[in-house]
Amino acid sequence: MKKLAVSVALALSCSGLALAEQPKQIRIGVDATYEPFASKSADGKLVGFDIDMANALCAQMKAKCVFVEQDWKGIIPALNAKKYDAIISSMSITDERKKAVDFTDKYYHTPSRLIAKAGSVKGTPDSLNGKRIGVLKASTQEKYAQKYYAPAGAIVVPYDNTQQVYLDLNAGRLDGTVADSVEGSTGFLKKPEGKGFAFIGPVLADQTIFGYGAGIALRKGDDALRNGFNGAIKAIRANGTYKKVNDKYFNFDAYGA
Amino acid sequence: MLDFTMLIEPDNLKLYADGLLTTLKLLLVSLACGLAVSVPLAVLRVARSPLLYGPVWLYTYVIRGTPMLLQLYLIYYGLSQFAVVRDSLAWPLLSEASFCATLALAINTCAYTTEMLAGAIRATSHGEVEAAKSVGMSRATLYRRILLPSALRRSLPAYSNEVVMMLHATSLASTVTLLDITGAADRLYSTYYMPFEPFLAAALIYLLLTWGLVRVFRKLEGRYLAYLAPRSH
Incomplete structure (x- = not known):
């Protein structure tokens, strides 16, 4: 009986999270073999431009990023399987990928x-x-x-x-x-x-x-999160946070033209 | 929900066909090499002198005691790390992913087959051995005429298992850039972002291959183990 009560409570709290307009936690899928955008430091921590950018965007949205590591080839299927809510992993916005996922505006563009x-x-x-x-x-x-x-x-x-x-x-x-x-x-x-x-x-x-630069990939129709990220990208471009992250890694503006 | 239409596109069918060929090549070459080497190793394995059975015991112990994926990584990625290896005469071979995969598979099946054959040799009934000795057979003749033929026959059912396991082990080759059946499915998975359909198709191919292999071994067992079957009349 106790177990049942616990699982009911869990189920309720989970559905509660899903119903919330903007989740407090955003699970981010990332392939950590892509230096300097995403890699692992010697002590096993995720580091890189994508990681810092994700944290900056989450902070802007008053949320917390939780990173989930994923092999590149499975990164879109795992998003659609709801293993995480967004991919911030230097993913180029291409027409072909747009058939499977939605993208935010670009957050950087390098050739x-x-x-x-x-x-x-x-x-x-x-x-x-x-x-x-x-x-x-x-x-x-x-x-x-x-x-x-x-x-x-x-x-x-x-x-x-x-x-x-x-x-x-x-x-x-x-x-x-x-x-x-x-x-x-x-x-x-x-x-x-x-x-x-x-x-x-x-x-x-x-x-x-x-494509058109690297964007954040989201499940199709997840417009609330997409609008949230788009607003956050604009905001951190404007308030200097983007530049701070950018200058930590590059001596040019990675945002591109 | 499920959409199998991509599987019947000519390009993708060819991918699977090439994958099937790669899988079969890996399987047959490694099985042939493994079996050929395992026969003399099995004879050494049952020898009385530790100098003879010791090294073979160590080999089968280490290979059977470690995952094959790890062995494959050591051979493919590990060895290439050393300049000595890259400058050696073996490098033209070791630089080939197909050679590395075949080598890892052969080393594996050889270890398992050696132990299997050694077990069968040990389990030969003493009567047969004594009879052979009583007619004056030398040790070599005893192995050639009595022990090995009998052990090989009695190993057939266990060996069919080994062959099926090896078929499934070939899928590890896809981790070192080879496009075997699993590699082909993997390619489609990453192209279409759909895991279920391509892997299901691959599983079906493996299932059919397994079915075929089991049938072949049934036939072989019927022929070579007939003498062990209970009398039917």
């Missing part, structure tokens, strides 16, 4: 680029014929490599996270990767493992693939 051994390739799709290009599974970069490099004869190899890509680049199993320019620089090129590698060619441009 993607090709990374390879310095001087090994020219960067044109043709120069990648027969080369092995590692990419993050289900990323915009994978889409780009499949669309432009695979038809030119490159072998596109998908990985579960960017760390595995960088391991295999370093080991020589891969000839190159397509990565976000900021993440590729901090997560690989500036580290000892990235020695001898460099950005090749210009910034990659294809808006149908790379």
Whole structure:
């Protein structure tokens, strides 16, 4: 009987939370293998631009972020399975993803680029014929490599996270990767493992693939939360909080044009 | 709710077909290598001298005592960390994901099969061994004519289990970039953001393969274990 009472109380409190217009706690899905946006510090804490930005947005909305870690390829299915309420994990707003989730306005926008051994390739799709290009599974970069490099004869190899890509680049199993320019620089090129590698060619441009910058993904129809985040993004852009977080990581404005 | 239409798109069908081929290749090559090596190892395993059975015991103990996923990670990601390995003659092989996966699978099935065969050799009835000795068979002849053929036959039911387990273990290859059946399903999952349909399809393929393997072993058992069946008339 006691058990029943407890579970009834639990059920009531849960439904109470769901009914509240703006939840006190917002569960945030994040893939913590994406330095400097989201990674784990030596003591296991989540750190990075996405984490600080999420905390700033939650604070603006008078709520508390609770982070839930998730592999990149499962990050949208887990959102729709209600494992968390929002994805703040450098997710590019693309038309294809919009079929599965809703997005807020962008909260930053950095371009993607090709990374390879310095001087090994020219960067044109043709120069990648027969080369092995590692990419993050289900990323915009994978889409780009499949669309432009695979038809030119490159072998596109998908990985579960960017760390595995960088391991295999370093080991020589891969000839190159397509990565976000900021993440590729901090997560690989500036580290000892990235020695001898460099950005090749210009910034990659294809808006149908790379979309409109990184946004916060929400379940379809979760308009209350979407409006809340959109308002918060505007507010922290205006009140200087965004700049404070931005300047901790970058010497340029990551918000983009 | 469920939407299986993506599964019948030609590109995706091909993904599964290629995945099936990769899975079968991994399974057959690793089983063949594992079985071939396990026969001499099983003979060593039942030897009397610790110098002979000791190393084999250690090998099967370590491999059977650790998860295969871990072994695969050690071979694929671990070894590549060392420059010595990357500069060695083995690197052209070790840099291949398919080789690493086959190696991990073969090392595994070999360990289990060795113990299985060793057990069967030990369980051979003393009468048969004594009869062989009484007609003057040497130790080698005894193994070749009596112990091994009998042990291999009696291991069949247990080995069919091992083969089915290995089929399922091949799915681990998808963790090192290989597009086997699981890898194909994984690809569709991340493309369409739908987990249920692609994985269900993959499960069905594994189920069909298992069914086929079990049938093959039934046939083999019927043929090679007939002498152990109860008399029907």
